[in-house]
Amino acid sequence: MKSAPKTKIAGPDIFKGLLLVATLLLVTSSLLAQETTGKTNSFESGANAALAAILPKVHRRVFTYGVAQHADYRLELLESRPGSFSRFLVSTTMGPLGPFELHVPGRHNVLNATAAVAIAHQLEVTPDKIIEGLKSFRGVDRRFQVRGHSHGVTVVDDYGHHPTEIRATLAAARECGHGRIHVVFQPHRYTRTRDLLDEFGGAFTDADSVVILPIYAANEEPLPGITAELLTSKITGARAHFAPDFPGAVAAVAGQAREGDMILTLGAGSVSQMAPQILAALETK
Numbered sequence: 001m002k003s004a005p006k007t008k009i010a011g012p013d014i015f016k017g018l019l020l021v022a023t024l025l026l027v028t029s030s031l032l033a034q035e036t037t038g039k040t041n042s043f044e045s046g047a048n049a050a051l052a053a054i055l056p057k058v059h060r061r062v063f064t065y066g067v068a069q070h071a072d073y074r075l076e077l078l079e080s081r082p083g084s085f086s087r088f089l090v091s092t093t094m095g096p097l098g099p100f101e102l103h104v105p106g107r108h109n110v111l112n113a114t115a116a117v118a119i120a121h122q123l124e125v126t127p128d129k130i131i132e133g134l135k136s137f138r139g140v141d142r143r144f145q146v147r148g149h150s151h152g153v154t155v156v157d158d159y160g161h162h163p164t165e166i167r168a169t170l171a172a173a174r175e176c177g178h179g180r181i182h183v184v185f186q187p188h189r190y191t192r193t194r195d196l197l198d199e200f201g202g203a204f205t206d207a208d209s210v211v212i213l214p215i216y217a218a219n220e221e222p223l224p225g226i227t228a229e230l231l232t233s234k235i236t237g238a239r240a241h242f243a244p245d246f247p248g249a250v251a252a253v254a255g256q257a258r259e260g261d262m263i264l265t266l267g268a269g270s271v272s273q274m275a276p277q278i279l280a281a282l283e284t285k
Contacts, residue, residue, distance in 0.1 A: 065090075065118045066111070073097075073118035075110065085175060086110045090117045097127055104139045106172030113137075144172055147275035150282035152259030154178065155275050161188040161268040163199035169266065170206035179260035180208040182253045183238075184274060186267030187215040187231055190223040197226075201234030207264075209256065210240040211249045216269030246274055254281035 055062055065073040078087040078099055085105045089098040102113050113134055120130045139145065142159040149155070154176075160169045166185070173181050183204060187193045193200070193215055204210045212232045215222075232242040243249035253263045263278055265271045 063118060063122065065114050073114060073121070075114045077110070086113075088114070090114055090121075092121070097121060098131065100131055100134045102134055102137070104137065104144065104172075105175040106144070106168060108168040109172070142272060144169060148279045150279050151285060152261075153257045153282055154262045155265075155278050155282075156262060157265045157272055157275050159268055159272075160266050161186075161192075163196055163203040166200075166203040166266060167206070169264070170204065173262055173264055174206050176262065178262040179258070180262070181206065182257055182261060182263045183207045183210045184213065184243075184249045184253055184263070184265045184271060184278075185210060186213040186265075186269050186271035187228055188268040189218050190215055190220050190226045193228075193231055194223055194226045197231065197234055200231055201236055204235055204240070205237030207238040209253075210235055210238045211243045211252045212240060213243055213246075213249055213267075213271060216267065216271075218269065246277060250274065250277045250281050254278055254285065257282065 063072040065071055065075070067075050072092065074091040076089040076091055076096075078089060086102040086109075087099050088102075088110060089096045090100070091097075097117055100113065100117065102110060116134070117130055120133075121127075142157060145157050147155045147157050156173070158165075158169045160166045170181065170183070185204075187200070210232075212228045212235070214228045215226070215231075229242050232240050241252070243252055257263055265274050265278070
């Protein structure tokens with residue numbers, strides 16, 4: 001297998017100017033756009049006009065990754081094996097890389113892993129080392145972190161607090177094969193709740209039930225009319241109700257969970273502290 005052309009890793013000056021920063025963000029966001037809209041990331045078709053307009057102005061070598069046919073590093077999914085969530089190849093002009101195995105769930109994690117493969121390959125990391133690194137990866141703190149099991153119920157915690165993150169996390173949860181998914185969500189900031197109210201409403205369709213906690217202020221002052229009760233009323237596709245405090249939320253999810261289910265706590269605030277309370281409640285059932 002051929003090595004990637006040697007890439008010069010520039011110093012801090014590589015990030016000078018908003019143009020390059022914007023380009024780096026667009027190269028990544030273009031991948032997210034094609035995943036959420038179903039469009040291919042095609043410069044020719046105009047699906048990514050902003051990126052196409054900026055790239056010619058960037059005086060650095062640029063490489064792309066994704067599922068589009070023209071991507072420099074193109075993801076190709078393979079049939080999974082027992083014990084792994086995903087297997088995939090990454091196709092390049094110099095030949096395929098992989099196969100790789102990933103032991104964390106979620107399409108978004110496979111896409112992130114494709115980016116990691118691309119960067120490692122550009123830095124001339126050998127394919128066997130890339131394979132080994134991905135196979136040993138078990139996730140990061142507060143990203144789909146399994147906090148424990150009790151009576152056949154799995155309790156997971158995740159930092160997701162934006163509608164896009166929530167949808168991705170719940171899609172990953174569905175991949176795990178649990179019976180039902182019960183969510184405890186703590187909205188983060190009044191301004192975010194106000195600005196993304198409708199998006200939050202449609203973000204929980206992969207859940208079976210959702211318990212909404214009071215909004216975590218994060219040093220913000222309350223906004224008139226922006227409440228967790230209002231957000232609860234906007235939830236579609238899942239049973240939703242408001243719980244005024246931790247004990248109420250714990251009782252709600254622990255009471256309805258049965259063997260084979262998952263309880264998922266979501267949010268960027270203090271909800272991360274709830275998992276031990278849920279596990280204790282499950283033990284007393």
